[in-house]
Amino acid sequence: MVWSKGFKELIKLLQDNQKELIGLEVDLYGSGEDSDQVQAAAKKLDLVVRVYPGRDHADPVFHDYKVFLNPSTTDVVCTTTAEALAMGKIVVCANHPSNDFFKQFPNCRTYDNSNGFVEATRKALTEEPAELTGAQRHELSWEAATERFLRVADLDQDVSAYLHHVALGFETSRRAFGAIPGSLQPDEEQCKELGLAIPAAT
Structure with missing residues (x-):
């Protein structure tokens, strides 16, 4: 859990849109040098944001989640996004060259700005993920x-x-x-x- 892995962008998006996202509950996972700072920033929000230590991506705790928020634009091609899509989650990520590969998948939702993030997140929470085809699974x-x-x-x-x-x-x-x-x-x-x-x- 370091700020450069998208946590800074996520906290800012949540902070700027607290009224629009009222009722949203977010669970953050990660261990790292910025964990304490991320947790302190999350506590200042009016939204429910829980911070947990890092876990393996295959941990059963992730099975029941439907939406993965990943505003990071520093990972080139983010393996956590690929894993979330392969697990059948809806992914909300920035419209950025680092995410171009993921746009081909039906469960990928991109946004261009703060308003787009709110719209994509709210829509993702009301939808059911599309089932991946065999070819799409292979691509991941x-x-x-x-x-x-x-x-x-x-x-x-x-x-x-x-x-x-x-x-x-x-x-x-x-x-x-x-x-x-x-x-x-x-x-x-x-x-x-x-x-x-x-x-x-x-």
């Missing part, structure tokens, strides 16, 4: 991300196969790139959530 996978990287890098097939193996074949390298811990071999619960075949018991 690490495999597809690796394929896009290799296309942009224009690497030959032998190098591509090697990089694919290194990036996706080892838990350590997957975690270094932001993958959910333990997702190399998803457990039964993860398979159910992602619509994958449940591995046979050994």
Whole structure:
């Protein structure tokens, strides 16, 4: 939890639009050097904003959330946004080049200004998320991300196969790139959530 990860923008948007967003309850998750300051700023708001320590993205606590607010414009392509979309959440994010990739997904809502943030957030809370197609799920996978990287890098097939193996074949390298811990071999619960075949018991 550091200000540069979008917390500064989010607190400002909430502060500037407290009357328009009355009744909204927001839960923030994160641990980091700015946690105390973020919590202090949240307490000054008239809205209900709860701050919790960071948790793994696969934690069951996130299952019941429907909307993910991510005003960050510093993450280039934000993995938390990709994960939220893959989990079937509605994402409200800034209309910014760093979010261009996500605009293709039906559950992505973008805004240009403070009024747009309020409108997108209120609308997201009244809607149900659209179910992702198989192709859309694939676009949000690490495999597809690796394929896009290799296309942009224009690497030959032998190098591509090697990089694919290194990036996706080892838990350590997957975690270094932001993958959910333990997702190399998803457990039964993860398979159910992602619509994958449940591995046979050994």
